[in-house]
Amino acid sequence: MQFELTREYIDILKTIIENKNEAEAIALMKELHPADIAEIYDELNIEEAKFLYLLLDGDTAADVLAELEDDDRDRFLKILPLEVIAKKFIDRMDSDDAADVIGSLSEEQREGILSHIDDIEQAGDIVDLLHYDEDTAGGLMAKEMVIVNENWTVLTCLRELSRQAEDIDEIYYVYVVDDDGVLKGTLSLKKMILSSTSAKISNIYQPDAMSVRTEESDEVVARIMEKYDLIAIPVVDSIGRLMGRITIDDVVDVIRDEAEKDYQLASGISEDVESNDSIWLQTRARLPWLLIGLMGGICSALVISVHENDLGINPAMAFFIPLITAMGGNVGVQSSAIIVQGIANKSLGMESTFSRLMRELMGAFVNGITCSSIVFLYNSLFSDSYALTISVSAALFSVIIFASIFGTLIPLSLHKIKIDPALATGPFVTTLNDIVGLLIYLSIGAYFYGL
């Protein structure tokens, strides 16, 4: 039942487009979901995509536009006249998608498009939605919802529902408001169907519905919907008036983005880039981190140069520099990843920093003893320098302990001062670990060699 995009499929499609075979193209597109068509567009050049686009019926065309990747969409909107964008797309899209599309355009294009929208209510909704920041509840919400007054009966409701329902794809809840438009609660369609038509809404609705304020951040909205297993959540203004609703499918993207952002930060990528983004964009996201690493490397060089004489006498000390720095990095990243994920999915609980650190230290102790014993054994067998054998193992143990302390405390501290703790798992901390690790290693080495 699901569509699987293959190289062959694209090739066949490209041939059809090349031959300008409209009938066949329409037949192919008819079988597909707008999300699949959007996926196909990603693989076509702009002329091919345009040919297909003009064959789609209005609603499908609008749905496909909403599903397109941002850069594909921008590419596309550039070649279409504003009037076509307004009438063929924006007018038919859900208000939240329409606001997203228009929000990414220039002021001038925006006004041009808005002036061409026939449905004045839709235009008003879009202008309202454009006021909110993209990453707040207001920026996520849509205006399409069924609203009923608490004083109505189920029968009035059902009539209102058929009137309002036209514009709305799916209805999961009906929102109940008072005469001032203040949200009172929700009413499920199931409840409405199962109640007598003369029942008063105020007697059957579910009061105390979960809701969020328009200015709430999208990550908080995602967390609430995830925690309480909500399919949709109403959005209210500062005095409780119902402003819109957010559905779970919009929030799924937020949840994925949030989880991915942590991973990207940990990998030293500071913007949301994808494999097929431009080199300029990728460089901008990646080079700054590399420069931090570079500065760290130069600091490391300075640290080692202080011990130049030791190395001149005992070059074998240099052999284990990569081992020490790599292990410090690995342990630090492990420790901080666990904290970062705990913060992200709220599983950290109430445990105090101190007891968390103690537990982390016990783990580090086990890992440190194991690893430094192995290296001790290795050096006992293959090295004839007792000082080296002791230095490397003692330094490795200390580095593992220190890295786990850093790895635990840095993300917790960043979180406390409201900086994204995922930064702590990135090159920044790895670099810091390198330098501290070297300091420890070379100091211990100098001490033992000096004995």
Place this chain on the structure above:
Amino acid sequence: MQFELTREYIDILKTIIENKNEAEAIALMKELHPADIAEIYDELNIEEAKFLYLLLDGDTAADVLAELEDDDRDRFLKILPLEVIAKKFIDRMDSDDAADVIGSLSEEQREGILSHIDDIEQAGDIVDLLHYDEDTAGGLMAKEMVIVNENWTVLTCLRELSRQAEDIDEIYYVYVVDDDGVLKGTLSLKKMILSSTSAKISNIYQPDAMSVRTEESDEVVARIMEKYDLIAIPVVDSIGRLMGRITIDDVVDVIRDEAEKDYQLASGISEDVESNDSIWLQTRARLPWLLIGLMGGICSALVISVHENDLGINPAMAFFIPLITAMGGNVGVQSSAIIVQGIANKSLGMESTFSRLMRELMGAFVNGITCSSIVFLYNSLFSDSYALTISVSAALFSVIIFASIFGTLIPLSLHKIKIDPALATGPFVTTLNDIVGLLIYLSIGAYFYGL
């Protein structure tokens, strides 16, 4: 409106529990959502939790049990008699949650509980669900759904709905089947409300509903629901008979877990551990990766020891070892993280490996030139060895290029042979990068010093 768990709240609650103040405890719990109560339980000891638990009414108790973390739940089930578990919880839970709970128990406990369930239909559903692997569509699905026959009228449907609806919290779709139970399509409640009561279902339902097979993996289910913005998806067996349905809230967990797993693997953590897991569990998840890093460190030591004489003559060569290995690691992790995320969120598209590699190389070229120029400048100013200045910059450039090739090709290759590509961003590749980086650096160094 949302509940925020604070240290103070827990302290107040603990005092109430200590004083065995049942009335106050009941009043506090009444205001909370089961998900909030589950969060509170996480902070209490088992005796305190038990005290609260026995005060909850049946449905709330069952909901709380479903929301509890796995280890909290296991701890809890251990102290309750099987009959209480069966009657107070399992009987009142949705079939998917009930199967999850029972699935985590021993064979013996399972049979004991099943024999105590009064509702034979619920017991049958649970036994059916236990057959499926946890990470398949069958393992995710629940049996609670409203099923109607295509030959019925809307009126029959509404009657059936009120009969079936009792057991089901929320209804988003009604599933339409033929006389053999084969899924024909879906019918939204909205459509049902808006149609005449004498309309035949076969004329108004939506055919060709998206569905998944019971054996489909949970990650594929998540991807389909996410792509097509589905709130619920029906699950069918190999001949198309309707077996159950999966709702988006169960899939949100899969999406989050999947994104987190990549991050954990990249951080060198091989099992799903959390900050408050036992030291033994954490060590098991982390030590193997550290040992890989340790082996890599020993290999690095061997590589450097081959150049012992060079280092004896030019100890300054050792200064830049951490810089070279760190930069190789950083670049490799960046490149592979982009590929791994592209694979995970299907944004890679159809681009060939070759053209992807070319683009990555161009980016590496820009980053490589920038970084090695900076180091060149630094060494020109602060080092009096021309050979060192050239060696470090040339090696850094080469290492950046090689690391980006590795970082791109290794995850793509792993993915091709069906190994999780996220492994490639972990310590494994960082370690490999260290060794190759050192080989390049020391070879180039030996060459230039030899000039």
